[in-house]
Amino acid sequence: MLINGEWRAASADVATFSPFNPATGEQLETSYPVATAAEINDLLDAGTAAALQLRSASTAQLTDFLSGYADAIDAAAEELAALAATETGLPIAPRLTGVEIPRTTGQLRQAAAAAQSDEWTNPVIDAANNLRSRLESLGKPVLTIGPNNFPFAFNGVAGGDFAAAVATGHPIIAKAHPAHPGTTQRLAELAHDAAKAAGLPNAMVQMFYHMDAAVGASLCGDTRLGAIGFTGSEATGRKIKASADAAGIPTYLEMSSINPVAFLPGAMEEKAIALADEYAGSCLLGVGQFCTNPGLILTIAGKATEVFISQATQVFAGAASAVMLTPALPVHLESGVKYLTDQSAELLARGVASTEAGARGRPALLRVPGAAFVANPAEFQSEMFGPASLIVVAADEAELLAVGAQLHASLTCSFYTAADGADDALYDQLEPIVAQKSGRILNDKMPTGVAVSPAMVHGGPFPAGGHPGFTAVGVPASLRRFGALKCYDNVRPDRLPASLRD
């Protein structure tokens, strides 16, 4: 663990864990410590002291840190990707070196630029009343907790939450995901070196790997924390939120989501086969291990819909089983598929079974009538994380609207409609019902890709996100999550932050 600038080895009597190589199914040799309550306390104390020291740091130091760290990741990209591939089963190229590492360093550099600019602080000056306000640091460390599926771009010590919390002037207490501790350790080394090179406090970046539930609840409810950024499962996110809420600590959660995609009848008439290929490709991409994976398809019964379903069934049936991030995931996927078939969903296709070693997830496509969905809406919205989804076939427009009314919160919702406007009347009825439950509304496009853009929203109402007003991706909006709104009332000019002076 990296505590106050020192790498602290596990003491002899401390619990440890070792990750798996999901491609082989074998446990790796390196073991990592589980943090004790005393170590968590040390992290919080050091982070608190660092937050006070950071008040006299310059934004140039934050920029230097983030840029220098991005450069260091780029320089070590091959080594990092090899490490992450061993721990996660994700392909080195193009996924890790071609896509995810460039995305990660790009985010760090965008955050570096945002730290230098004052845009995220939204300065407001009312000179007549001598009142000046802006967003600024919370003055406390931020806890960042990353998921299993992005060892770089959402890592607690390198991802979007990390970049946003650093750019806004916070020391980081990062929790590694236990599925890729070695990758996270190496990243933390690079981050710590870059922070020191920028003259930032020893405890600017701290990192631990794992903790038990009681220690976790205590940490997430500790008022020494300024905020928590979390990406991961809804079950874990709810626990984090409950502990933090009781202490009044803001949480920014990005949790599971089934991302409904509606294919309206006119669109089906126009190009059912092309749409089925586009949908199946999106669902199977990356073994379906994205928060924005299309898990629920909304259709209306008809000939074109049957063509769409038949084509999707063929693609799913021909898709290979592929290595997932951890040994647990294929097991969860199987129980998710079984749960839905137990609820009366029809199994349309499974992918090609594999006898190869490793944690392989087998694609699955399921179908259910709209009436059955409406009768048990919670059951049919249970997430199957992986290359699997459920097609809901409504009998008619009214049933489709009834399905839409039962949808839970999601990160995204997508609508495919006819080019000639034939679906517009139905769109106008469905969109208001569905769109208010999502952070991103798409037309004629699958939701899988999440561009790093100032206009991106990766979030949504609870329990897809933690707060409807914020996004985890996109600069400078993602930085504002970590801002405390402050008014300087009649404060003497030499004591004002530079951006609030006349």
Next chain:
Amino acid sequence: MLINGEWRAASADVATFSPFNPATGEQLETSYPVATAAEINDLLDAGTAAALQLRSASTAQLTDFLSGYADAIDAAAEELAALAATETGLPIAPRLTGVEIPRTTGQLRQAAAAAQSDEWTNPVIDAANNLRSRLESLGKPVLTIGPNNFPFAFNGVAGGDFAAAVATGHPIIAKAHPAHPGTTQRLAELAHDAAKAAGLPNAMVQMFYHMDAAVGASLCGDTRLGAIGFTGSEATGRKIKASADAAGIPTYLEMSSINPVAFLPGAMEEKAIALADEYAGSCLLGVGQFCTNPGLILTIAGKATEVFISQATQVFAGAASAVMLTPALPVHLESGVKYLTDQSAELLARGVASTEAGARGRPALLRVPGAAFVANPAEFQSEMFGPASLIVVAADEAELLAVGAQLHASLTCSFYTAADGADDALYDQLEPIVAQKSGRILNDKMPTGVAVSPAMVHGGPFPAGGHPGFTAVGVPASLRRFGALKCYDNVRPDRLPASLRD
């Protein structure tokens, strides 16, 4: 109660309550119903339907409603002020007709202008990626709950939360404060008429008076609500937050606050008597019934500090007992004073006792050494709502900093320092410790006044506020509390909100 556009009388078997006239101590004749679970359910259903209807309303309608309502309040100002004076004991002039009603209509008109502008929505267009984002309505009704101390400017059916939630396109479910139900009823009539005149839904404004704790917990955790705006006591605010948090409903709370004011030694040397007069005037203003009342004074022992304390003691001892908002408040004030003296605080002065009728609060000034405060910081930060405060006298600079480190969250923190810079070194040490716990930092100024300015922050970290990133006062910032951040990804141009088109 005003439910879906109809005034519903209490049914015979329903509990009722009657408010008091605090100036006479007598209970008023009119009785008001306590809402049942069934009535709350009706409010939520009607609010949900109204939220969907509002999607096709124009911002011009919202503007018309808010402006028309402001005009109606101005036209009825004499009648409203007389009603409120009877229920709250607040003076008709200048307080109600000269200050609070103009502030209220000013806020409504500012919100009307903000509804017309798109500034609060923060539109962001990334044309290259065809991504567009903005804040928009949560798509659900907002529950607004006002306090006892501002029957207009913070009323659930007329105040800042109401104005902000309407301007952002939400139907309102307002809870009257049971101390001024008649005032709130009359306001709700005017609001409903103005909403109808603007062509808005029947359930645009709904209002109820009271509910028991179980119904309240159920309401605040009902996912048909988009958000909750609350101003009032910390005890009630914590209950609201707990229910809402469990359901993932954002809450914007403005709770009790003791508003520390530090008078540093050089400032005391320069003008101890003038500072004592300024402080005592601020503390006694409005019988001390402001969230921003200065309840805790930080000083360092010395001759000038004794001059300050002696002068403040004289002013408090000469101050009259005056009518408070409810019969309960003088009782709470007495127990608050007794609690602090029981904790070893020295009672420096009580105001002039009164034999007149009514709920009269007697000013109180107390003193405690810094060491005693540091030994029991929570006890000495218990709020005495009313014309009372506690002066902490630290032995030296180190003890003052130790006191500062123990402060809880507050809406404001103020610092008086010498004009010649003699206190600047101490300020530089104290300010970083104290300021991160407050939403507004003042220099050489008492915190009581809260200007309605775009740069105002009326909020702070929990439990002074509910979320450190927001303010309850100030347009357009206060509107953003009720915004859902949405991205339109590849959405067809004719379906985009106007402000997001190319």
